[in-house]
Every structure is written in structure tokens, then in C-alpha cells.
Amino acid sequence: MKIIVTGGAGFLGSRVIRSLLAAQEAGMPGLPTFDGIVSVDLAPCPVTDRRVTSLTGDIADAGFAETIIGADTAAVYHLAAVLSGGSESDFDLAMRVNVDGTRALLEAARKGGAVPRFIFTSSLAVYGGPMPAVVPEELGLQPASTYGAQKAIGEFLVNDYSRKGFVDGRVCRLPTIVVRPGKPNSAASSFASGIIREPLAGVASNCPVPTATKMWLSSPDTTVKNLVHAITVDGAQIGQWRTLNLPGISVTVQEMLDSLERVGGKEARALVTQEPEQRVIDIVCSWPGDFEVSRPIALGFTRDADFDSAVRQYKAEFAS
Incomplete structure (x- = not known):
């Protein structure tokens, strides 16, 4: 089989x-x-x-x-x-x-x-x-x-x-899966990895959506x-x-940037610009940012403890 x-x-x-x-x-x-x-x-x-x-x-x-x-x-x-x-x-x-x-x-x-x-x-x-x-x-x-x-x-x-x-x-x-290694892909949500991945490598990255945007990660x-x-x-x-x-964690983009600063330092956070891109806003901001997931949790599916741990996971495997 x-x-x-x-x-x-x-x-x-x-x-x-x-x-x-x-x-x-x-x-x-x-x-x-x-x-x-x-x-x-x-x-x-x-x-x-x-x-x-x-x-x-x-x-x-x-x-x-x-x-x-x-x-x-x-x-x-x-x-x-x-x-x-x-x-x-x-x-x-x-x-x-x-x-x-x-x-x-x-x-x-x-x-x-x-x-x-x-x-x-x-x-x-x-x-x-x-x-x-x-x-x-x-x-x-x-x-x-x-x-x-x-x-x-x-x-x-x-x-x-x-x-x-x-x-x-x-x-x-x-x-939305964050943090993905490698280069940006064609997903509208690709920036969610980019605003963590690129700054941790010392490269500038843009956040195209409002920082109050909630994301399910x-x-x-x-x-x-x-x-x-x-x-x-x-x-x-x-x-x-x-x-x-599937279970995720609900995090605002601002909270993602705060995690970047805690894990990568102020220098990494300073590399993120905030220029809006309407094409991305129209797609990503139409998505929900939080879900009721008691049934999948009862079936044995799991979620991350917090976003800091996801950033540390990426840094340990790919950025160190």
C-alpha cells in the first residue's frame, strides 16, 4: 500500500x-x-x-x-x-x-x-x-x-x-503558516512570514496591512x-x-512585530516598513482572525503556545 x-x-x-x-x-x-x-x-x-x-x-x-x-x-x-x-x-x-x-x-x-x-x-x-x-x-x-x-x-x-x-x-x-523559510510565494499572506524571516536575516521587509489586522496562525x-x-x-x-x-493562535500583526523585537531585537524590528498594499488588504483583511476549535482539539489536534515560540522555532532552525 x-x-x-x-x-x-x-x-x-x-x-x-x-x-x-x-x-x-x-x-x-x-x-x-x-x-x-x-x-x-x-x-x-x-x-x-x-x-x-x-x-x-x-x-x-x-x-x-x-x-x-x-x-x-x-x-x-x-x-x-x-x-x-x-x-x-x-x-x-x-x-x-x-x-x-x-x-x-x-x-x-x-x-x-x-x-x-x-x-x-x-x-x-x-x-x-x-x-x-x-x-x-x-x-x-x-x-x-x-x-x-x-x-x-x-x-x-x-x-x-x-x-x-x-x-x-x-x-x-x-x-496561515508562519514562519515559512525560503523566498516569498504567491500567497497574499506571504508577508506574514516575510516580516519575520527577512528582518531576522538582516533584510528589510514591508508590512502591507494595518497592524491591527488579526491573523490566525x-x-x-x-x-x-x-x-x-x-x-x-x-x-x-x-x-x-x-x-x-485546524487550531491556530489569534495574533494581531502588531503582536507579531512585538514578537520579532523580543526574539530578534530592536534592529530586526526597525527593518519592517509599513506601506499599505490594497491588493493584499482586500484579500487578507477579508479573512477571519479567530476560530472556535473545541471539536478539533477534542479530536487530538494541537496549537502553538504563543507566537514567540513560532519565531524562536524558525530562528533556531533557519536563522541561527
Whole structure:
């Protein structure tokens, strides 16, 4: 049996793969039995392990999807996506990857007949419009971006394919992941890592949103831990509606900058400018900044203790 990870060459996907391998070695309870992991992306997976195979191709190609998912598929992690900023600038590409690609993978799973566990990473971008200060699970979706609309479509597809018994789905709405290493990506929220990552390296960075903006955040380590946990939770425990708001911490941008100063010093804080960018404000400020997450916490998902710990985590691993 095998586990498929789309987006396996990326930062999050490669970390999920490493964590799944470590969980297998540790005999993690609830982890499906598997012989190998297949990374599916536009580039080879950076994880060098005999249990990992890399395939490159277009997930929206139904024929290609059917070659990677079959009767020997224990689970699918669908992480590949065109992110928020990229979705706004290239609608057609985003539709192909985010909607057609998700449907092609689900159809391949349906035809394969194995009923794999299907972990779909969604986003808090599915929300928009008037919202309470703390968002409950049952709040209706009103996405204010192309990316949010496409992720909402994916959520409904995974839930319906689960209802029909074609897959055993888990929709994981991720908080904004901070601090990401490397270069900025096409996500509108990319600045949230940039205003920490760049100053810690002695490089100037701009904050494009008001400092009072609330953000729902999770460190990379906690996010990956929760995604690996998602594959171990019995579907019956989740219930008929398979969508979960993964736990995060609610932090204002000002509090993020305060953490930067505490961990990196006044010199690092001084490198952050504050020039507004309306394109980013329109997307990011439509997202909720706090969630009610008692159900996922009861299911064993976790959150960071505070934002200082997330900054220290990044500094220890990448900036020291």
C-alpha cells in the first residue's frame, strides 16, 4: 500500500512526507499501513529515502491521476494548489489546478475502489463577508477571493465523495503558516512570514496591512503535526461533515512585530516598513482572525503556545 502526497516537492509537502516516514518508524497508532510514499508535483521531491518515489505531472490530467491512485492507495494528501495571489492573477490556471485537479484525484480514487483516506488542505479564505469576532464551525462560507471560492468547491467535493463512500475524507482548513523559510510565494499572506524571516536575516521587509489586522496562525511544525494526526483519526469520530478548522493562535500583526523585537531585537524590528498594499488588504483583511476549535482539539489536534515560540522555532532552525 502507498500514500500519495500532491505538492510533495514543496515546503509543506516534503515536511509531511518526512513526518509520515518518522511516524511509521515510531509505530504511530492509527497510521495506515504503507510500503512507500509517492510525491506528485511539478518537480522532484527533495526527500531522499528508499520509501519515497517522485512523479512529475499535471494532476488535472485525468489519465495521469488514474496512474497514481489505485487499489493499492491507502491515503492521499492533496496539498498542491495555486495559492491566493496566484489565483487572483491567473484565474484559468487556478481553476485547472484547484478545481479540476481536485476533481480528477477524487475521480481516480473513486475508480480505484480502495476508499483511501483523503486529506484535503483548505484555507480560512473560504470565509468572507460579515463575521463574528470568533468564527464557529457552522458559519456559512462567503469567500471574497478566487482562491477561497475554489477551496470551498474542493471542500464540498471531498465531503460529497465521502458521503458516497468513494473516499474517507478529512478537510483541514489550515491557519496561515508562519514562519515559512525560503523566498516569498504567491500567497497574499506571504508577508506574514516575510516580516519575520527577512528582518531576522538582516533584510528589510514591508508590512502591507494595518497592524491591527488579526491573523490566525500556526507554526510549520504544528501544522505538519496536525496534518499527520489527521490521517490517524477515525472517520466516524469526525462525523458526516468532514471539514475541520485546524487550531491556530489569534495574533494581531502588531503582536507579531512585538514578537520579532523580543526574539530578534530592536534592529530586526526597525527593518519592517509599513506601506499599505490594497491588493493584499482586500484579500487578507477579508479573512477571519479567530476560530472556535473545541471539536478539533477534542479530536487530538494541537496549537502553538504563543507566537514567540513560532519565531524562536524558525530562528533556531533557519536563522541561527
